Amino acid sequence: MKTPFVTSSQLDQITATYPTPFHLYDEKSIREKARAVNQAFSWNPGFKEYFAVKATPTPAILKILQEENCGVDCASEIELLMSHKLGFEKQDIMFSSNDTPAQEFQYARKLDATINLDAYEHVDFLKNVTTIPEIISCRYNPGGVFALGTDIMDNPEESKFGMTKDQLIQAFKDLKSLGVKKFGIHSFLASNTLTNDYYPVLAKELFELAVEVVQATDVDLDFINLSGGIGVNYKPDEVENDIAKIGDGVRQAYEAVLTPNGLGQVKIFTELGRFMLAPHGHLITKVIHKKQTYRDYVGVDASAVNLLRPAMYGSYHHISIAGKETAPQTHTYDVVGSLCENNDKFAKQRQLPEVHVGDTLVIHDTGAHGFSMGYQYNAKLRSAEILLQEDGTTRQIRRAETAEDYFATLYGFDFD
Numbered sequence: 001m002k003t004p005f006v007t008s009s010q011l012d013q014i015t016a017t018y019p020t021p022f023h024l025y026d027e028k029s030i031r032e033k034a035r036a037v038n039q040a041f042s043w044n045p046g047f048k049e050y051f052a053v054k055a056t057p058t059p060a061i062l063k064i065l066q067e068e069n070c071g072v073d074c075a076s077e078i079e080l081l082m083s084h085k086l087g088f089e090k091q092d093i094m095f096s097s098n099d100t101p102a103q104e105f106q107y108a109r110k111l112d113a114t115i116n117l118d119a120y121e122h123v124d125f126l127k128n129v130t131t132i133p134e135i136i137s138c139r140y141n142p143g144g145v146f147a148l149g150t151d152i153m154d155n156p157e158e159s160k161f162g163m164t165k166d167q168l169i170q171a172f173k174d175l176k177s178l179g180v181k182k183f184g185i186h187s188f189l190a191s192n193t194l195t196n197d198y199y200p201v202l203a204k205e206l207f208e209l210a211v212e213v214v215q216a217t218d219v220d221l222d223f224i225n226l227s228g229g230i231g232v233n234y235k236p237d238e239v240e241n242d243i244a245k246i247g248d249g250v251r252q253a254y255e256a257v258l259t260p261n262g263l264g265q266v267k268i269f270t271e272l273g274r275f276m277l278a279p280h281g282h283l284i285t286k287v288i289h290k291k292q293t294y295r296d297y298v299g300v301d302a303s304a305v306n307l308l309r310p311a312m313y314g315s316y317h318h319i320s321i322a323g324k325e326t327a328p329q330t331h332t333y334d335v336v337g338s339l340c341e342n343n344d345k346f347a348k349q350r351q352l353p354e355v356h357v358g359d360t361l362v363i364h365d366t367g368a369h370g371f372s373m374g375y376q377y378n379a380k381l382r383s384a385e386i387l388l389q390e391d392g393t394t395r396q397i398r399r400a401e402t403a404e405d406y407f408a409t410l411y412g413f414d415f416d
Contacts, residue, residue, distance in 0.1 A: 001325070002236050004282060004362045005029060006388060008323040011284065011360050014386065014394055020360070021285040021302035022384040022400070023371045027064060029280045030367075031390070034068035037272060040247025044254070046267025050094045052228060053079040055273030055368035056281070058385055060397035062086055065276070073271040074113070077104045084111055094225070094271070096139070096186065098161055102129040109133065116186050116225070120167035123174050135222060137184030138163060138171050140209065146189040148197055156189055165209065172217040182222035184269075185210055192231030192274060196242050199226055200249030203268075207257035214263065223267040226250070230275040234316050234365050241275065274368045281367020283307050283317075287359045296333050298355045303337025304344045305380040307366055308373040311343040319347055322360040327353035335361070339378050371398075381406060 005026040006014070014024070034049070041047040050073040051065050057079060062072060063086060071092035072083045083093055090112035097104060098118040102125075108115050109130045116137040117123065126132065141162025145155050156162070163171065172183055187206055190198060206224050214221050233240045250268065258266055283306055289299035309315040319335060321327070329351040337344040346363055355361075374382040381401035386394050407415065 002318045002320065002364050003325065004320050004322075004364070005280070006282065006362070008325075008360075010388075010392075011322045011362070014388075015284065015286070015360060017394070018384060018386055018396065019400075021283060021300070021306050022386050023306070023366060024282045024284050024386045024388060024394075025058075025061060025277075025367055025397075026280045026388050028388075028390045030061070030064055030277065031068055033276055033280065034065055034070055036243050037247075037270070037276065038069060040243045041250070041268055041270070043247070043251045044268045046223065046265075048092075048267070048269050049276070050092075050225075050269055050271045051276055052271050052273030053083065054372060056277045056370075057082060057372050058398060059086055060385075060387055061277070062088075066092075070276075073273075074108075077101075077107050080104075080107055080111060080113060090114075094137075094269070096227075096271070106130045114184070116184070117171065118161060118163070120163045120171050123171050123178075127178060132175065132178045132180060134180060135182040135184070136175055136180050137186050137223070137225060138168050138175075140165070140168050140185055140187040140206070142187070142189070142205070148193075148195060148201060162187065165212075169213055169216050172213060172219050176217065176219055181220060183219045184223040184225055185213065185221070186225040186227055188227035188229060190229050193229050194231050194233060194238055194241065196245045196249065198229055199246045200253050202226055202229070203250045204253040204257060207253055207263075210263060210266070211257065211261045214261075221263060221266055223269050225269040225271065227271045228273055228275070230272055232274055232278045232365055234278075234318065236318060243275075277367035278365045278369070279367065281365070281370055283363040283366040283370060285361050285363065287355055287357050287361065290355070290357060295349070296331065298333045298335045298352075298361075300335060300337060300346070300361060302346075302363070302383070303339045303378075303380060304341065305339070305374050305377060306337075306383050307346065307363060307370050308375070309369060310346050311341070312373075317346060317366065318364040319350060319352065320362040320364065321353055321355060322362060324353040324359075329353055331355065339380065341377075376401075376406065379406060 093113035096116040139162040285302035291297040304311040335347040384400040385398035
């Protein structure tokens with residue numbers, strides 16, 4: 001069973017102060033995870049974790065990671081702006097976007113963020129809308145399928161992201177002629193992998209690519225960005241990834257491929273949004289109704305606007321009932337929200353202890369792609385975010401939306 005990072009008695013005190021639903025984050029475990037990642041790659045002097053802002057775009061969380069020597073990976077102008085306001089410097093900002101508007105490239109250049117070009121065609125686009133930087137990265141897509149042994153992990157050929165090998169080599173040649181002095185290679189081949197082998201296999205493929213690219217272009221390769229893809233064990237019977245083993249696997253590939261080919265100075269970057277944050281956030285919600293028809297339903301005060309993944313992907317998120325964490329799972333429920341959509345379900349036919357109106361539910365692993373994927377269907381308002389601090393106290397790090405927030409863009413447009 002998964003155990004919440006907050007006790008039932010703590011939740012009683014927290015929910016007495018902050019109305020549910022809300023996302024709750026554990027500062028202590030976030031810091032521990034960042035330190036574990038940095039330690040796992042400490043063999044590489046230039047290593048940097050660029051946390052994917054899209055996973056948890058919350059200033060208080062980003063500041064914690066900043067204090068733990070992490071940078072940020074941004075996918076939009078507003079994420080760039082947030083990072084800049086938080087004091088992230090140029091070398092700490094990666095800009096990985098696709099189908100990018102001109103003004104976003106221009107703002108990235110203003111901040112001197114490291115741009116990660118998604119398409120070969122963007123070389124000319126970038127040249128025409130802004131200045132060419134001295135350091136730049138290109139995103140690689142190998143096509144085909146990506147497999148570990150006999151297990152197909154993903155289908156890069158179907159992905160809209162990245163460029164072919166030939167395009168990447170030509171992009172490097174073109175960019176070098178335009179004045180770029182240092183280069184990076186980036187690739188993302190699979191999402192939420194539960195294996196310690198993914199990063200080392202990806203690394204070996206990118207390291208071999210790097211040797212070929214450098215031989216073909218004679219560029220100064222500054223870094224290789226392994227992006228994200230290291231997953232978390234959403235289900236209780238899944239085994240958690242071991243970041244120390246993963247880091248050592250990448251080291252072995254580095255020493256087998258890059259070092260003998262004169263590339264032993266290349267920096268390794270990562271962008272581990274989900275792995276860094278998902279396990280360290282809970283969605284806290286209360287049971288407000290029970291209903292019995294052809295199934296037994298538990299209705300809570302949260303909905304898919306607070307956590308979209310189960311409705312959008314059918315994703316599993318473990319659920320604990322505060323105070324009943326070890327009670328027998330004797331009942332089968334659908335746990336649902338109040339949206340006018342039948343897919344607004346946090347769990348389907350889930351075995352749980354008997355649930356009563358007023359119970360507090362802990363929905364696990366919502367620290368990444370939880371709040372950030374929120375929306376306002378049915379005019380539902382996004383929830384607050386609360387930080388459980390290292391000293392055991394809590395503080396609100398984002399207030400819940402109000403009706404005035406929702407109406408703010410409507411005043412003066414047939415609405416007063």
